[in-house]
Amino acid sequence: MEMSSFVRLHHLPCRRPHAPTNVRFRAAAATATCRWPRLPGVAAPPIRLRATGAARQFDEHESSSSRGVKEEEEDKQQPRLKIAVVGFGNYGQFLARTLVAQGHTVLAHSRSDYSAPAASIGARFFPDPHDLCECHPDVVLLATSILSAEAVVRSLPVHRLRRDTLFADVLSVKEFPKNLLLGALPEEFDIICTHPMFGPESARDGWAGLPFVFDRVRVGDCPARRARAEAFLDVFAREGCRMVEMSCAEHDAHAAETQFLTHTVGRTLALLELQPTPISTKGYETLLRLVDNTCSDSFDLYNGLFMYNKNATELLHRLEWAMDAVKKRLFDGLHDVLRKQLFDFEGSADPTEVVVDDDDLDTDNDESVE
Numbered sequence: 001m002e003m004s005s006f007v008r009l010h011h012l013p014c015r016r017p018h019a020p021t022n023v024r025f026r027a028a029a030a031t032a033t034c035r036w037p038r039l040p041g042v043a044a045p046p047i048r049l050r051a052t053g054a055a056r057q058f059d060e061h062e063s064s065s066s067r068g069v070k071e072e073e074e075d076k077q078q079p080r081l082k083i084a085v086v087g088f089g090n091y092g093q094f095l096a097r098t099l100v101a102q103g104h105t106v107l108a109h110s111r112s113d114y115s116a117p118a119a120s121i122g123a124r125f126f127p128d129p130h131d132l133c134e135c136h137p138d139v140v141l142l143a144t145s146i147l148s149a150e151a152v153v154r155s156l157p158v159h160r161l162r163r164d165t166l167f168a169d170v171l172s173v174k175e176f177p178k179n180l181l182l183g184a185l186p187e188e189f190d191i192i193c194t195h196p197m198f199g200p201e202s203a204r205d206g207w208a209g210l211p212f213v214f215d216r217v218r219v220g221d222c223p224a225r226r227a228r229a230e231a232f233l234d235v236f237a238r239e240g241c242r243m244v245e246m247s248c249a250e251h252d253a254h255a256a257e258t259q260f261l262t263h264t265v266g267r268t269l270a271l272l273e274l275q276p277t278p279i280s281t282k283g284y285e286t287l288l289r290l291v292d293n294t295c296s297d298s299f300d301l302y303n304g305l306f307m308y309n310k311n312a313t314e315l316l317h318r319l320e321w322a323m324d325a326v327k328k329r330l331f332d333g334l335h336d337v338l339r340k341q342l343f344d345f346e347g348s349a350d351p352t353e354v355v356v357d358d359d360d361l362d363t364d365n366d367e368s369v370e
Contacts, residue, residue, distance in 0.1 A: 146304025
């Protein structure tokens with residue numbers, strides 16, 4: 001039987017292993033897992049090895065593309081958390097936008113109905129805290145006001161959460177929420193107390209370089225729980241925050257000066273009803289901005305900074321003492337000037353000195369005036 005000069009080889013279907021991204025060994029990969037059926041008297045075709053893309057010139061465009069791929073791979077490796085933001089007011093929504101942008105799932109709960117704002121940023125709103133807890137979030141982030149924090153925490157059905165849930169807060173004081181969470185939560189729950197030292201106004205251009213204070217109050221000694229805690233802290237590190245780890249007590253000692261004092265001065269100046277003038281100096285304009293920044297926050301926040309930071313009372317007394325000391329120095333100087341004007345005459349006698357004639361002191365000739 002005469003064989004045709006053309007022989008068609010049937011390539012059996014096979015599964016090729018994953019090859020490196022820069023070089024794809026197509027033929028080699030095929031021969032590693034496939035068999036070529038041979039017809040009698042016909043030799044197998046030669047195998048050609050081709051590395052695609054190996055000879056392409058490495059240029060700036062390709063470099064940027066590879067960097068983009070690398071960033072995408074890092075994003076894929078970044079753990080995605082399910083975070084419940086409890087207290088979805090202005091600050092809670094401010095944080096939620098970044099959480100959603102990083103790819104985390106955000107669940108929201110608040111006493112007021114914020115379902116529309118939640119939907120607009122890609123979060124899911126739960127009016128009922130029971131429904132929220134039954135979703136089993138990885139992290140419960142407390143973003144309420146300081147004054148309402150205790151009532152909110154004690155109203156949460158924590159028994160519906162997983163036993164190893166991580167609780168975190170962003171309150172402006174730290175020892176109070178630390179003691180609150182330690183007392184109200186089961187021992188199995190992890191706790192991290194944090195304070196982003198910025199808000200929607202000061203961070204309108206991003207979080208890069210802004211301080212973020214945190215204290216790992218209680219994190220379970222197991223790889224999964226430690227990894228979850230680090231993934232939560234990495235939310236702020238990825239945005240470029242300056243990560244500052246310190247104890248809650250140390251934070252409150254510093255915050256009494258950096259926050260409470262600033263708010264006190266700003267609200268005191270606000271009572272003066274200061275207005276811009278045609279000759280305003282840079283320093284005066286700074287004071288006006290201070291008034292705007294501090295008074296844009298609610299009085300409840302300022303009151304919480306005073307009520308729940310034991311260092312605030314002492315600082316308020318020191319501020320009063322300093323004001324009295326300045327007033328005393330001013331008035332003492334004023335009195336010195338007045339005394340010199342009233343009593344010091346150069347080249348003249350002291351006006352308090354009475355000049356008496358000797359004749360007036362003659363008591364032997366006591367004559368009556370007729």
